[in-house]
Amino acid sequence: MTVTFQLNGEDCRFHGDPMTPLVDILRQERFLTGTKAVCREGFCGACTVHVDDEAVPSCLKPIALVQGCAVTTIEGLSSGNHPLHPLQAAFEAADAVQCGMCFPGMVMSLSAFVRDNPHASRPEIKAAMVGNICRCTGYERIVDTVADCLDQARKAGQLVGGVHV
Amino acid sequence: MASSVERSFTAASTLDEAMAARRQGAAVLAGGTWMMRDPRRGIDLPEAVVALHRIPALSKVEIEPDHVVIGAAVTHAVLGRALYGAAGFEGVVAAAEGAANPGIRRVATVGGNLCALDFAAADLVPALLVCEATVELETVEGPKLLGISDFLKDRHTLLTDGIVTRIHLRRDLVASAHIRLPLRKAGDYPVAIVSLAMDKDKRCRIAVGSVEPVARRWTALEQAMRAGPASALDPERAAELALEHNDFQGRDGKEAEGWYRRQVLPPLVKRGVAALLKTGGLA
Numbered sequence: 001m002t003v004t005f006q007l008n009g010e011d012c013r014f015h016g017d018p019m020t021p022l023v024d025i026l027r028q029e030r031f032l033t034g035t036k037a038v039c040r041e042g043f044c045g046a047c048t049v050h051v052d053d054e055a056v057p058s059c060l061k062p063i064a065l066v067q068g069c070a071v072t073t074i075e076g077l078s079s080g081n082h083p084l085h086p087l088q089a090a091f092e093a094a095d096a097v098q099c100g101m102c103f104p105g106m107v108m109s110l111s112a113f114v115r116d117n118p119h120a121s122r123p124e125i126k127a128a129m130v131g132n133i134c135r136c137t138g139y140e141r142i143v144d145t146v147a148d149c150l151d152q153a154r155k156a157g158q159l160v161g162g163v164h165v
Numbered sequence: 166m167a168s169s170v171e172r173s174f175t176a177a178s179t180l181d182e183a184m185a186a187r188r189q190g191a192a193v194l195a196g197g198t199w200m201m202r203d204p205r206r207g208i209d210l211p212e213a214v215v216a217l218h219r220i221p222a223l224s225k226v227e228i229e230p231d232h233v234v235i236g237a238a239v240t241h242a243v244l245g246r247a248l249y250g251a252a253g254f255e256g257v258v259a260a261a262e263g264a265a266n267p268g269i270r271r272v273a274t275v276g277g278n279l280c281a282l283d284f285a286a287a288d289l290v291p292a293l294l295v296c297e298a299t300v301e302l303e304t305v306e307g308p309k310l311l312g313i314s315d316f317l318k319d320r321h322t323l324l325t326d327g328i329v330t331r332i333h334l335r336r337d338l339v340a341s342a343h344i345r346l347p348l349r350k351a352g353d354y355p356v357a358i359v360s361l362a363m364d365k366d367k368r369c370r371i372a373v374g375s376v377e378p379v380a381r382r383w384t385a386l387e388q389a390m391r392a393g394p395a396s397a398l399d400p401e402r403a404a405e406l407a408l409e410h411n412d413f414q415g416r417d418g419k420e421a422e423g424w425y426r427r428q429v430l431p432p433l434v435k436r437g438v439a440a441l442l443k444t445g446g447l448a
Contacts (some may be wrong), residue, residue, distance in 0.1 A: 001174050014378065018174035019210050021201060041202055042269050057268045060201040062194070064174045065216060132268025 005066045008032075008076025018064035023047045025063055026073055034074035034104045048071050048105040055112040057131075074104035077111060086113050090149040091142070098136035106132045110146055118154065122147055139143030173213040177220060180303055181271045183328055186215035187355055188305065193217065193328055195238060195277035198269055199284060217276070223330060235278025235332040241289070242267070244275060252340030253314040255444050256360050260292035260343045276329045279313075282321060285416060286354040286375040290317070292343050294372035294382055295362035299333040317379050338447030345375075348420055356421040359433040361441045369398065369441070371434070376413045376426040383411040386434070398442060404435035 001018040004011065014025055016072065022042070026032040026049070027031045035058055036046035042057040077085045084092065088107060096101050106129070107122040113120065113128040120128070124147045129139065167229060175191060177183035187193065192211035194200055195218075203210055217223050219393040226247035231252070245261035248254040264270060264287075278289040279300065293313055300316040302309045304327040313332075316323065339421075341362035347353035358374035369390050374380035390398070391404045408431045415423025 001172070019172055019214065020200070039207060042198055042265070045266070045268060048268055054271050055268055056272050060196075060269075060272065062197050062201060062214075064214075065175065065194075065197060067176065067220065102227050113267075128267055130270045154216055 001029060001064060003044050003063050003069060006070040008072055011068075012071075013065055016063075019062045021059050022049070022061040022063055022066060022071070022160075023058040026058060026071075032073045032075050035103060038101065039133075043131070043133065044102070044105070045109060046102050046105040048108040048132065050112060053112065055109045070078055071110075074108060076108065077138075085111055086153065087114060087146070087149055090145050094141060094145040095139065096145045096147070097143045098134070098138045102132060102134045102136075106134070106142060110142075114150055115148065118150060120150060166425045169316070171321070172210070175213075175215040176409035177215050177217060180222075180328070181221060181332065182300065182393030183215050183217055183220065184305070187326060187328060188275050189213065191215040193276075193280070195274040195280075196240065196272040198265075198273040199277055199281040213383050216243045217328070221407065223276075229336075231336050233334040233336065235277075235334070236273055237274060237329045237331060239275050241265075241270035241273050241275070241278075244289075251336075252444040253336060253341055253362070254296075254334070256295060256343040256362060257289070257334075259286040259294045260345075260358075260360070263343065263345060275332060279316070279332075280324055280329055281319065282324070285380075285418070287380070288345065288358060289344070290374035290380040291358050291360035291374035292339055292341070293332060293334075293339060294380060295360045295370040297370070300329060301331040301333060302327040303330050317351070318382070328396065339365060339367070340393055340441050341439035342444060344433045344440065346433060354420055357429050357433055358437050359366070359430065359437045361434075361437040363441055363445055365436075367398075369438075371432065371437075373413060376423075376430065378416055383407075383412075385412050398438060400435040400438040400442070403438040404431040407431040 003014045010103045023035055023037045023159040035049055036045040037059055040059045042060045048055050051066055052069050080143045087110060109132050125143050175186040186272050191213035193348045194214045194216045207420040217238045225236045226239055227234040241261040241264055248258050275289055278287040298313040300311050301311055343360045345355040345358045355375050357376050360372045362370045371383040371386055373383050386407055389410050390408055398405045411430055413427050415426035
């Protein structure tokens with residue numbers, strides 16, 4: 001079966017088993033290894049990508065279901081020639097990254113969350129991270145950074161990921 | 166990557182197309198969150214698959230003054246948003262918003278929750294049981310409507326050639342609640358689930374999920390609670406009755422042993438009745 005979709009803004013074509021998990025195509029065919037295949041059960045969140053702007057686990061997404069969709073991975077959130085996504089910049093500034101295994105998934109989940117929830121409270125931020133497991137247990141610094149990022153954006157009337165807050 | 170597999174995949178755009186694929190042996194794929202883990206359970210993925218996500222009628226939630234119709238391909242996230250604030254559906258909303266994790270809820274569907282035969286911990290099933298939902302299926306003989314308890318009892322047979330298409334709910338509830346006990350707050354399958362609802366006659370309906378292989382109504386407790394006056398609905402008393410009328414055979418599983426699933430039910434009933442009274446404005 002041939003499946004065509006947009007991958008980080010570019011046309012992409014896959015030919016093969018329609019039930020191949022999206023994460024395997026990203027990593028093994030496209031070498032986009034920022035997306036991590038960890039639990040392969042949708043529990044850990046390390047494989048989170050955006051499909052048509054929604055943060056979903058790519059380990060449980062058969063490639064046939066992304067026919068005609070736009071897929072964004074951590075590599076596509078901001079290219080090397082452009083500024084980082086505001087949330088990525090905030091994480092870097094706060095030194096919130098630890099081992100890095102969970103972090104691409106964290107960023108993909110939370111970048112969609114801050115876009116859709118500019119007035120999120122701290123408990124709402126935590127609830128949004130329920131599906132992203134960090135073995136380094138570095139949650140608090142991540143929550144702090146998201147809360148600060150939203151707070152600063154609100155004060156400045158700026159954008160976080162495309163939405164005025 | 167199993168890219169050499171010759172697998173048939175149909176993205177049906179009509180129900181007729183889906184049924185034609187089904188007649189030829191295709192397995193139904195909804196969000197994929199259960200089927201895609203088949204290889205982890207030592208089960209091969211099906212050789213032929215039919216996906217329902219392109220059938221518009223199956224992705225809608227229709228809210229009418231006296232009833233609600235939920236398409237089988239509606240995701241948990243969409244369902245939670247659609248019914249948020251609708252009186253009587255607090256339990257369904259809590260089930261849709263509390264199941265699994267946010268990423269799964271954006272993908273996993275109502276139909277998938279009802280049709281995953283080996284998934285005992287499906288949150289929506291007990292929530293829909295207390296709504297006394299009607300399940301609509303497309304079968305080789307045409308459309309069929311079944312009460313959810315009958316559907317759950319016969320679903321192995323019904324799903325050999327049928328497709329769940331819609332869920333129908335009457336808007337006859339005053340309040341409902343959904344209480345789940347995972348071992349951790351985040352992500353786990355719940356050890357036990359208690360869904361409760363109160364109808365317009367102030368009668369309490371209770372269903373339990375995850376304790377036995379298939380969710381069911383707790384009729385013994387419902388009858389015991391109805392023996393007393395509705396005005397006397399009390400969390401402590403409900404927990405006492407739950408202890409007295411606990412007729413569940415707990416299933417052993419990775420998250421918990423059967424005896425534990427059974428034993429946590431009275432406190433969950435207590436929490437549930439308290440939530441129900443608060444939601445119904447009776448607390």
